[in-house]
Amino acid sequence: MYNKHQVVMVRAKGATVWDETGREYIDCVAGYGVANIGHGHPDVVKAIKDQADRLIVMPQTLPNDKRAEFLTELVGVLPQGLDRVFLCNSGTEAMEAAKKFAITGTGRKRFVSMKRGFSGRSLGALAFTWEPKYREPFGDAVDNRNVDFITYGDIEQLRAAVTDETAAVILEPVQGEGGVRPASIEFMQEARRITKEKGALLILDEIQTGFCRTGKMFACEHSGVVPDAMTLAKAMAGGLPVGALAMTTEVADRMPAGGHGTTFGGNPMTMAAGVAALRAMKRENMAEQAREKGAYFMEKLRAIGSPKIREVRGLGLMIGVELKEKSAPYIAALEHEEGVLTLQATPLVVRFLPPVTISKEQIDQVVAAFARVLE
Numbered sequence: 001m002y003n004k005h006q007v008v009m010v011r012a013k014g015a016t017v018w019d020e021t022g023r024e025y026i027d028c029v030a031g032y033g034v035a036n037i038g039h040g041h042p043d044v045v046k047a048i049k050d051q052a053d054r055l056i057v058m059p060q061t062l063p064n065d066k067r068a069e070f071l072t073e074l075v076g077v078l079p080q081g082l083d084r085v086f087l088c089n090s091g092t093e094a095m096e097a098a099k100k101f102a103i104t105g106t107g108r109k110r111f112v113s114m115k116r117g118f119s120g121r122s123l124g125a126l127a128f129t130w131e132p133k134y135r136e137p138f139g140d141a142v143d144n145r146n147v148d149f150i151t152y153g154d155i156e157q158l159r160a161a162v163t164d165e166t167a168a169v170i171l172e173p174v175q176g177e178g179g180v181r182p183a184s185i186e187f188m189q190e191a192r193r194i195t196k197e198k199g200a201l202l203i204l205d206e207i208q209t210g211f212c213r214t215g216k217m218f219a220c221e222h223s224g225v226v227p228d229a230m231t232l233a234k235a236m237a238g239g240l241p242v243g244a245l246a247m248t249t250e251v252a253d254r255m256p257a258g259g260h261g262t263t264f265g266g267n268p269m270t271m272a273a274g275v276a277a278l279r280a281m282k283r284e285n286m287a288e289q290a291r292e293k294g295a296y297f298m299e300k301l302r303a304i305g306s307p308k309i310r311e312v313r314g315l316g317l318m319i320g321v322e323l324k325e326k327s328a329p330y331i332a333a334l335e336h337e338e339g340v341l342t343l344q345a346t347p348l349v350v351r352f353l354p355p356v357t358i359s360k361e362q363i364d365q366v367v368a369a370f371a372r373v374l375e
């Protein structure tokens with residue numbers, strides 16, 4: 001299933017990864033935007049070791065101190081009003097939860113999602129995912145008959161699509177896999193206004209944009225929009241598998257008792273890592289680091305001035321370089337010839353998702369390497 005690279009990665013620290021031969025790479029993949037605080041952050045490592053000695057497994061029917069600590073930390077950084085959380089183990093699971101809580105939360109069954117949007121690969125989340133190649137192999141097992149797809153950023157289409165049958169609008173503040181496309185502040189604010197007007201929920205998918213990636217703790221802060229629910233995952237627990245649906249009490253209370261659940265969600269080991277990760281993000285001011293380094297990184301990428309580059313875009317350290325030709329060969333050359341790891345976001349875009357802790361020197365090395373492979 002996976003496009004397996006011909007390397008074996010064995011160790012990592014900060015923004016550096018080593019393969020089994022000892023070769024060093026600068027990591028601008030970071031686990032698909034998971035290692036925001038850097039590989040092997042000492043606080044996370046210590047938290048995992050300590051918790052492993054105390055308690056690894058405890059289901060959510062049995063309250064746990066670390067889980068409570070994590071939920072307090074998380075609600076403390078979430079936008080005001082999102083003070084109820086369903087804990088799970090991946091972004092896809094968070095999207096599945098979002099779908100169920102939206103249906104019980106509104107009594108409605110229709111959704112509005114975005115062209116080029118990516119919500120995950122389960123059959124439920126795939127209904128919100130635009131790219132046909134992800135859906136077609138499964139035919140009508142992916143049931144998106146109640147999903148209206150609109151052009152990302154098109155306010156008129158959004159206004160026409162949201163009706164009093166719409167349970168929720170699903171929206172990434174920056175489309176990640178769909179090509180690193182930031183939404184305009186106006187589109188975000190209109191999405192909030194229109195959904196409120198029609199009694200639909202606004203569900204922001206911050207699975208990739210969350211946790212300092214875009215220069216704020218959450219990308220919705222750039223527009224001041226507060227959603228009714230927010231899906232979270234990737235960087236939330238310092239690298240351990242995690243997902244969550246954060247929502248208002250109004251949405252949470254309409255789910256019948258026992259209406260959803262998970263075995264591993266809220267796992268104490270993951271929660272301990274998450275407490276350490278969230279505290280490190282705040283203490284090391286990682287949102288500001290992402291803002292400042294992201295601006296620097298994009299300025300340097302634009303300064304390459306290659307005729308092969310169509311556009312450098314992004315927000316904070318969520319960066320995409322759209323080329324005028326397929327990006328795959330350049331991603332391969334960066335890895336094999338230059339020791340820089342990057343990833344795609346649609347066939348023409350090279351995506352850079354480095355740890356927020358990447359150094360300016362490493363950014364300079366990445367830009368110089370990219371300039372060389374573009375020659």
Ligand SMILES: Cc1[nH+]cc(COP(=O)(O)O)c(CN[C@@H](CCC(=O)O)C(=O)O)c1O
Pocket residue numbers: 032090091092093095118119120121172176177205206207208233234
């Ligand atoms: C916005 C968004 N929503 C949902 C998901 C699903 O999360 P999870 O179930 O934890 O993978 C992802 C994964 N984004 C990566 C796609 C991974 C894949 O190809 O599958 C990515 O952006 O590459 C997202 O970026």
